[in-house]
Every structure is written in structure tokens, then in C-alpha cells.
Amino acid sequence: MIAVIRYGVGNVKSVLCALRHLGREAILSSDPDEVESASGVILPGVGAFATAMQNLERDGLDSALCRINSADRPILGICLGLQLFFSESEEHGSYRGLGLLSGRVRRFPPGAKAPHMGWNQVRRQKPSALFDGIPDDSFFYFAHSYYAQPDDTESIIGVTDYEGSFASAVARESLFGVQFHPEKSGPWGLRMLANFCHLCE
Amino acid sequence: MLAKRIIPCLDVKNGRVVKGASFVSLRDAGDPVESAARYSEAGADELVFLDITATVEARATICDLVARVADEISIPFTVGGGIGATNHISDLLEAGADKVSINTAAVKNRQLITRSAQTFGCQCIVVAIDAKRADGSWLVSIESGRTPTDIDAIEWAHQVEGLGAGEILLTSIDADGHKTGYDLELTAKVSEAVRIPVIASGGAGTPQDIYNVLTAGKADAALAASIFHYGKFSIAEVKRYLAERSVQVRS
Numbered sequence: 001m002i003a004v005i006r007y008g009v010g011n012v013k014s015v016l017c018a019l020r021h022l023g024r025e026a027i028l029s030s031d032p033d034e035v036e037s038a039s040g041v042i043l044p045g046v047g048a049f050a051t052a053m054q055n056l057e058r059d060g061l062d063s064a065l066c067r068i069n070s071a072d073r074p075i076l077g078i079c080l081g082l083q084l085f086f087s088e089s090e091e092h093g094s095y096r097g098l099g100l101l102s103g104r105v106r107r108f109p110p111g112a113k114a115p116h117m118g119w120n121q122v123r124r125q126k127p128s129a130l131f132d133g134i135p136d137d138s139f140f141y142f143a144h145s146y147y148a149q150p151d152d153t154e155s156i157i158g159v160t161d162y163e164g165s166f167a168s169a170v171a172r173e174s175l176f177g178v179q180f181h182p183e184k185s186g187p188w189g190l191r192m193l194a195n196f197c198h199l200c201e
Numbered sequence: 202m203l204a205k206r207i208i209p210c211l212d213v214k215n216g217r218v219v220k221g222a223s224f225v226s227l228r229d230a231g232d233p234v235e236s237a238a239r240y241s242e243a244g245a246d247e248l249v250f251l252d253i254t255a256t257v258e259a260r261a262t263i264c265d266l267v268a269r270v271a272d273e274i275s276i277p278f279t280v281g282g283g284i285g286a287t288n289h290i291s292d293l294l295e296a297g298a299d300k301v302s303i304n305t306a307a308v309k310n311r312q313l314i315t316r317s318a319q320t321f322g323c324q325c326i327v328v329a330i331d332a333k334r335a336d337g338s339w340l341v342s343i344e345s346g347r348t349p350t351d352i353d354a355i356e357w358a359h360q361v362e363g364l365g366a367g368e369i370l371l372t373s374i375d376a377d378g379h380k381t382g383y384d385l386e387l388t389a390k391v392s393e394a395v396r397i398p399v400i401a402s403g404g405a406g407t408p409q410d411i412y413n414v415l416t417a418g419k420a421d422a423a424l425a426a427s428i429f430h431y432g433k434f435s436i437a438e439v440k441r442y443l444a445e446r447s448v449q450v451r452s
Contacts, residue, residue, distance in 0.1 A: 047322035
């Protein structure tokens with residue numbers, strides 16, 4: 001059973017739809033106990049970093065996520081979910097994140113077209129089970145104005161060219177994060193979600 | 202590299218597609234879910250549903266449609282038509298829409314753009330601008346193009362960016378329905394005036410029209426209806442045409 005965390009930000013239903021499409025059992029939950037008892041967790045989300053973090057803290061989901069990560073159980077962060085893994089964000093000020101990975105969330109430089117919206121390619125940096133069976137340079141769907149800059153470049157498994165290049169997929173042990181939306185990225189996106197589900201078994 | 206997007210638009214009335222796909226193999230050409238699934242399979246990068254129902258029951262019907270489409274397809278889609286309040290936006294997003302498109306309500310109540318961008322994130326707030334030529338400039342029309350205003354379309358595009366819109370869906374009323382090409386001048390002017398993505402709409406008749414609006418028109422995406430609906434060109438044909446001319450598309 002995969003738990004998709006519901007914490008009052010954006011369209012999380014699509015993730016659930018995609019998992020059901022794959023024939024996977026999944027629940028939407030904002031209950032830390034329920035989330036901790038799942039075999040794997042997906043942290044989706046679009047919207048503002050500070051509000052998202054506040055909501056996670058309000059529901060006790062921040063500490064649940066840290067415990068799940070320490071227990072080395074699989075977590076997949078999608079879009080804002082990935083950004084929340086990092087120590088801090090500069091979105092509308094300076095805000096502390098979950099700190100599961102060290103690094104900052106930054107805005108695309110002034111003058112850049114933002115949001116970075118649409119289909120872009122992900123260039124593999126190192127092998128990862130998340131990309132099993134997915135060709136290198138495949139297109140995924142992005143919709144974001146901020147991106148993560150990990151301190152540890154070893155955690156970067158995929159990069160995407162936009163205003164230079166940024167880390168579009170990261171992994172450390174059982175923690176995975178993608179800046180794009182696999183649930184909205186057609187067959188390759190569904191394949192990636194299936195890969196993640198496989199890691200949760 | 203970020204690909205240019207090809208976006209079919211489906212007009213929906215009372216939960217049924219009224220101007221939509223004409224895939225020969227469709228069992229029910231009026232079923233939005235089936236049309237959406239076919240477009241998704243055919244390589245569409247996104248879809249836009251424009252609700253042209255003019256009744257009070259429209260809202261529940263469109264939310265039900267959105268939920269059924271979200272269950273079926275795994276590409277992004279936008280819903281527009283008659284959206285006037287944040288709770289309506291929230292209903293549509295909760296039902297599974299990725300973005301909403303606001304037009305008349307944005308003009309009448311600019312705060313709606315800001316408030317909804319703050320609440321839901323700017324990436325899901327598309328402001329639709331219907332522009333009509335008038336003595337060397339373009340003026341915004343509202344209420345499905347029926348009501349002219351004295352708002353300069355390029356200035357309005359710039360303003361909606363500042364108010365928090367994440368994307369602009371720009372329709373040339375003069376070009377719409379004529380299949381003789383997009384208004385390249387208007388599209389280029391709006392694209393140059395903002396730093397958010399611009400979807401061009403109105404006038405696509407051939408792959409070359411789409412090529413022109415994505416290059417000379419500087420648009421990030423091209424929306425088209427009849428060119429695809431009546432099977433004149435397939436999405437694959439358009440994408441091949443673009444790729445052969447070095448326009449990056451998703452293969």
C-alpha cells in the first residue's frame with residue numbers, strides 16, 4: 001500500500017489516479033500513523049513552499065516523513081514535494097524545509113521565463129532504479145518557478161536544461177525526488193511511478 | 202530543451218463535446234473522456250476543455266467531466282469557461298484539472314487572479330485574453346468575444362503577469378475560425394511583453410501556420426481546434442513538420 005500525502009496543496013488526485021491506473025493500491029492520507037504504516041510514501045504538491053511546510057508541521061507529517069526516511073522506507077517527492085526535502089527555500093523569503101537533503105530551493109534568475117512550463121528532457125547522471133526501462137533524454141512534464149540546488153551533487157540522478165541546467169531528479173538511498181510530474185508525463189511517467197511502486201514492495 | 206506544445210481544444214456543452222475530435226474509430230464522438238484519451242494517445246502535449254454551457258447546472262456537470270477525464274489520461278489539461286470565483290477554481294482543481302483558464306472574470310475582478318494564484322499557485326492560473334484588432338492596436342473583448350472593452354491587449358497581458366497569472370492563452374478574434382493562420386504580430390507582441398508562457402490560439406489551418414506562430418509569433422504553445430477535429434492533419438503530422446524545421450517537440 002502506497003500512501004499519497006494530502007496536506008492541502010494543489011492537485012494530488014492525479015497521483016492517486018495514476019497509481020490506480022497502474023493497478024496499485026493507494027490511499028490519500030494526512031494521518032501520520034497511517035502514512036508511517038504504508039510500504040511507501042508519495043509527497044506530491046504544487047503551490048507555495050511556506051504554506052506547504054506549515055501544513056506538514058500542523059499535521060505532524062514532517063516528523064513522520066523524517067522517521068520514514070530514517071527507517072529507509074521509500075519516499076517519492078514530486079515537484080513541491082521534492083523541494084520540501086531540502087534544508088531551505090528562498091520562495092517569498094527564507095523558509096526552512098524538511099532537511100532530508102542539504103541544499104537550497106532557488107528561483108530561476110530574473111529575466112528567465114517562469115514558470116518553466118511544459119515538456120522537457122531529463123538527462124541521466126547516474127543509474128537509478130527509478131529510471132528502469134525509461135530511455136535517457138525522455139520528456140517529462142514540468143510546471144514550476146523554483147528549483148532545488150543540492151549541496152551534495154552525488155544525489156543528482158537527472159538534470160534538465162532550462163536557463164542553464166538544474167537538478168530535475170535526485171536520490172539518496174530510498175529517498176527520491178523529481179521536479180517534474182510523472183503522473184502527468186504520459187507512458188514514461190507512469191513507468192516511473194511503477195518503478196517506484198516496485199521499490200516499495 | 203523545453204519543447205513547444207501542441208494543444209487541442211475541445212468545446213464542451215452540458216458535459217458533451219460539441220466541437221471535438223472526429224477520430225473515425227470513436228464509438229461516441231461526444232464523449233469527452235474518449236476524445237481526451239485519443240488525443241493523449243495521438244501525442245497531444247496538453248488539452249484544453251472550454252465549457253460553453255450557459256446554465257447554472259453547468260458547474261456540477263463540468264466537475265464530473267473533469268473527474269472522469271483525470272481518471273483516464275496522464276497528460277495535463279486546462280478547463281475554462283465561465284469561471285468566476287475561487288471556490289469554483291478549487292472545485293475544478295480538486296476534481297483533477299491541472300489548470301483553470303479565467304477570462305471575463307479576470308477583467309471584471311483583477312483580484313481574482315492574484316487571490317487564486319496565491320491560493321493555488323501561479324502555475325495553474327491561466328488568463329485567457331481575447332483580442333480584436335482596432336486601428337493598429339488590439340483591444341480585449343470579454344463574454345466570449347461579444348463585449349468589447351477599451352483595454353489594450355498587450356498592456357493587459359503585462360498586467361496579468363504582474364497580478365500572478367502563470368500563463369496566457371491568447372486568442373485573436375479576427376483570426377479565429379478562418380483557418381488562414383494565427384495573428385503573428387499580436388502573438389509576437391504579447392510574447393515579448395511578458396516573461397510567462399504564451400499559448401497562441403485562433404486561426405490554425407495548416408502545420409505551417411503552427412510553425413509560424415511558434416517561430417515568428419514567439420509562442421510557447423499552439424492551441425488548435427478544427428485542424429485536428431476534422432482529421433485534416435494529425436498531431437503526429439504537425440509534430441513531424443515542426444521537427445523537420447528544427448522546432449523542438451516532444452516525440
